[in-house]
Amino acid sequence: MRHVTWLCLLLTMVLFAGGCSQGQAPEPPASYTVGEEEGGESFPALQEAVPLSEEEMSFSESTDPDTEETSYTYSDLESGSETVSQYVSALEKDESCSVVDENGMVQEEMDLSAGSGNVLVGREAPExxxxxxxITWDEDSCTISPAYDEGIQIQSEPEPEIQEMTLNEVIDRFESYTPQQLGLAGDKMSDYTIVPEEGYILVDETPGFRVNIYEKVSSRFAGTFLISSDGKHVYSLDRSTQQVSELALA
Incomplete structure (x- = not known):
């Protein structure tokens, strides 16, 4: 009967071990894979990019039966918002990621300090x-759900178009000033000839025009000025030192 006793004991140990194994909490993945398991692209998992106290942290994962989207939830964090903020910064710095909206438009300013919220981080896929x-978060937890959207691409907001002035508009602008505003003698700009030069120059890395002004009667040189192509900034130029000074022409 001894062999029967040993067999019963062995079966009991196997069943006990199996029960313990089933009760263990899942381990957080080292990365999140987007796409096929073998050739899919991946992001480093939260705990790989942000220092976490894994002894105190709780982890769980779930799969949406409709979308088959897997979500990873990290609970008992010191701060959900701070953890997400650090993670997003690491993704932007080390993984060439951007904070985007649902259309792939880059979001330059994103407040991640609120007690709860959500954010979308993306990277162009090779294909x-x-x-x-x-990523969603609340006071002491966050949930991360990898996904792939083939219908969008990451793009930035287009730069606003700059309305550039024509040479005639440059002349009209200077004729609208008074000699006093430009540091010239006299009472009216009609006493001066305004001659803008062809082509652009750069002033503080902004394209603009160089404008020479002469006394109309004597043709004597009166001064050189620079004006940005959008007309928002006017500078006087000291030709002997090549120093420029912006004029207050509100």
């Missing part, structure tokens, strides 16, 4: 489309 991390 097109965008690999995304959907």
């Amino acid at each position: 097109g489309g965008v690999m995304l991390l959907k």
Whole structure:
């Protein structure tokens, strides 16, 4: 009967071990894969990019039966918002990621300090489309859901178009000033000839025009000025030192 006793004991140990194994909490992944398991792109997981107290932290994962999207939830964090802020910064710095909206438009200013919120972080996929991390957080937890959207691409807001002045508009602008505003003698600009030069120059890395002004009667040189191509800034130029000074022409 001894062999029967040993067999029963062995079965009991196997069943006990199996029960313990089933009760263990899942381990957080080292990375989040977007796409096929074998060739998919990945992001470093939260605990790989941000220092976390894994002994105190709780972790769980779930899969949406409709979208088959897997979500990873980290609970018992010291601060959900601070953890997410550090993670997003690491992704932007080390993984060439950007904070985007649902259309892939880059969001330059994003407040991650609120007690709860959500943010979308993305990176261009090699085959097109965008690999995304959907991140939500509250006071002491955050949830990260990797996803792929083939229908968008990451893009920045276009720079606003600068309305550039024509040479005639430059002349009209200087004729609208008074000699006193430009540091010239006399009472009216009609006593002067305004001659803008062809082509652009750069002033404080802004394109603009050089304008020479002469006394109309004597043709004597009166001064050189610079004006930005959008007309918002006017400078006087000291030709002997090549120093410029912006004029207050509100």
